[in-house]
Each structure stands twice: as C-alpha cells, then as structure tokens.
Amino acid sequence: MPARGRPTSPHWQIYRWQIGNSLSILHRLTGVALALGLIALCYWLVALASGPQSYAAAMRVFAGPLGRLVMVAWTFAFLYHLLNGVRHLFWDIGMGYERTQRHASGWFAVLGAVGLTVCVWASIWASHPS
Amino acid sequence: MSLRSPLGRVLGLGSAKEGTGHWWAQRVSAIALIPLTLWFVFSLLALPALNYATVRAWLSYPLSGFLAVLLIAVLTHHSYLGTTEVIEDYVPAAGPKLFSLLFLRFLYVLVGGASIFAVLRVTFGAWAPIP
Numbered sequence: 001m002p003a004r005g006r007p008t009s010p011h012w013q014i015y016r017w018q019i020g021n022s023l024s025i026l027h028r029l030t031g032v033a034l035a036l037g038l039i040a041l042c043y044w045l046v047a048l049a050s051g052p053q054s055y056a057a058a059m060r061v062f063a064g065p066l067g068r069l070v071m072v073a074w075t076f077a078f079l080y081h082l083l084n085g086v087r088h089l090f091w092d093i094g095m096g097y098e099r100t101q102r103h104a105s106g107w108f109a110v111l112g113a114v115g116l117t118v119c120v121w122a123s124i125w126a127s128h129p130s
Numbered sequence: 131m132s133l134r135s136p137l138g139r140v141l142g143l144g145s146a147k148e149g150t151g152h153w154w155a156q157r158v159s160a161i162a163l164i165p166l167t168l169w170f171v172f173s174l175l176a177l178p179a180l181n182y183a184t185v186r187a188w189l190s191y192p193l194s195g196f197l198a199v200l201l202i203a204v205l206t207h208h209s210y211l212g213t214t215e216v217i218e219d220y221v222p223a224a225g226p227k228l229f230s231l232l233f234l235r236f237l238y239v240l241v242g243g244a245s246i247f248a249v250l251r252v253t254f255g256a257w258a259p260i261p
Contacts, residue, residue: 028216035209042245048185049248055182085160092157123175
C-alpha cells in the first residue's frame, strides 16, 4: 500500500482559512494545552500531599511571572474548550448546523472564553491583590 | 496456516460494532466533565486563600476528595482519548505512531494514578485513626 507521503486527515494546507476550521484547530490546540495542564495539576496535587515545603515550592512556580502567564493561557484554553465542546455536543444531537448559527455559536465560544478569562482573573486579582 | 487471504477471512462477517466506541466515550466523558471541572474551578476560586492549610482542609472533606478523584479519572480518560486522536491523525508512520500511543498510555496511567493517590493521601490523611 503506497500510504507514505499522503495526508491522513483533512489538512490545513488544503483548507481555506475561515472561522469553522480555525475554531476546530483551536479546539484541538486547547485540548493538547490542557493535557499539559493535567501534568501540572498532578504536580500540584502530589506537592500538596507531600507537605508544606513542596507545596510552597510548587506555588512559587505557579505564582511566578511565567507560571501566571501560563495559568491565564490555561484558563482561556479550559473555557474555550468547554464552550466549544458544548457547541460540538449540540451538533452531535443535530442542532445548530445553519450557517448563521454556526458562526454565532463560534463567536460566542471565542468571545465568551475571552470574557470569562478576564472575569476569572479580575476576581482573583480583586480578592488577592499581589 | 490458512491459505485464505486476509480480506477473504473477514468478508461477510459484518463490522465489529465497536467503531463508534471511541466517539461515544469522548462525548460521555465530555458531558461528565462539565459539572466536575466547574465544581473544581469554582471551589478553588471560592477558597479564601490557596495556601497549604486552606487547600489541605478543603481537600480533606470527604465530598471534595470523592469529586476530585472522579474528576481526575474522567479528565485523564477524556484527555487520553483526545490526544490519542491527534496522534492517529498526524503521525502517519506506523512505528512512531505505535511508540507515541504506547508512551501516551503509560504517561496517562502514571499521571492519573499519581494524582488520585495524592488526593487519597490528603483526604484519608486528615482523619485521626481510632485509638
């Protein structure tokens, strides 16, 4: 079977760039980013179980400038993956396939995720300014 | 050793009826993760601080520990299904694909197992033994 050299899936080299495929790719990218977040969650929980020193060390990593930037990115990734995932679940039961509905729900997922990320971090900053 | 071709052996048997298993598991775990992840995020946001004593006290509650274990189990499964799909789509060569899938499987069992064990240590560790 001459399988080598052929694309195995619909590809970004072929597709015209538009909201539908962009959001689909973003869903995958955020999913992979959240998979890395799972490793961070594991590190945090193991540090919590290991004692105050290791927990303090883990919190220094997460509260550092790079850690905080990545936490904001993960917040967006989680909220987008959640909202767009719900969008996919509606498609799975056969709803929301019209062009206008697809575009509206897509923008809702992106803007909702951005807005909620801002809300979450504003509330964190308001209650624990540091 | 059979002289029948691989195609001849399967013709007429019909499908294994398992083709949609991955798809279904991904959707069902996704639905379960909506309440579980929201519970986790809102619980952490509602804590007065994220210091050691506060987070330990929160996770020592039996309900918190129970939901955290459920969250990790479902999250690990969902994440494994998703990243597996990415590997299957974008790694065409058989050798690297098999290696990546095995690596992912071991990594997820390790990460999920360590996380659940950590939660159990916190939840059960907080209770004093009966004298």
